[in-house]
Each structure stands twice: as structure tokens, then as C-alpha cells.
Amino acid sequence: VLVIDPARLTAPLRYEAMKPGGEEFPHLYGPLPVDAVVEVRRLDDWHHDRREEDESQ
Template sequence: MPEHTHILHITERSLWDAARERGEYRVSTRGRTLAQEGFIHCSTRAQLPPVAAFLYGSYEGPDELVVLVVDPARLEVPVRYEAPEPGAEEYPHVYGPIPVDAVVEVEPWP
């Protein structure tokens, strides 16, 4: 993937608000931390709808969902495109915390 392509991460607004106070985001995926998983799960724009449906398909709040748009060029940790199993589609994984200044946009998720 091109280095300048933004990667996306869907999350709950309260988790993003807490990260903004701390200066970095450390949630890997719904219900799992960076420390538990070893990386932060992300996706491309095309991968986002099925990922959101998988993670939050039955989600009814209390938080609204937001999409963090991350500029990999602003990260100081590796981003690796990896498949969950051999031959499967590759997803971007961020191997460390995401500094809040690497998030260039926060989009509402419908």
C-alpha cells in the first residue's frame, strides 16, 4: 500500500475522547486493548463497512461510533498489512499507540 494512504479505525466516541486527553489512542478493537492484542486493528476505506458490521453490527450505544482517519506518515511505530489467516485479505495493523496528532480527521459512522 502507498505510504500516503490513510488507514481507518472505528471506535466509540468516549474512547477517542479519552485518548485525546491522554495524547494517544491505545484500543486495538472493540473490547480489546493494544496491550492485549499487540497491535491496533485498522482497515482501508473499502474494508471499513464489513469490519464495522462485524464489530458493531448489533451495537446500540450508548456512544456514537466514529471513524479515526490516521495518516501513517505521522506514526512512529510500524504499520504492517497482514492477513488474519494465510490467503485472506490483508489489513493494516499499527504496532503501537496512535498519537492523537496522527488522526487527521474524525468522521461520524452512520
């Protein structure tokens, strides 16, 4: 999972849902500059963090 610094993007970033009222996700409309990537996480670690966030809500 790439962690991106939105301030370093040169293309438009929009948060959109798959369906009206659904959860919104970021969509980048253009190239991803390498210097905008500030961290790389293992997918397993990211899933673990997401589960902990869901449980605390």
C-alpha cells in the same frame, strides 16, 4: 472511524491478513499519536462508502 496519516506514525504499521490469502488490514504496533489522526468519520458514513466501493468493483 479514525482516518490516520501513516507518515505521522512513530510505531510500526503492518498490513496483515487474518488467514493466508485473506484481505489485509493495517495493524499498528505501538501507541497512536493524536496528531496522526487527520479525520474522524461516523461509522454509518464509513459503511456507506465501503458499500459503494464494493459495488463499483
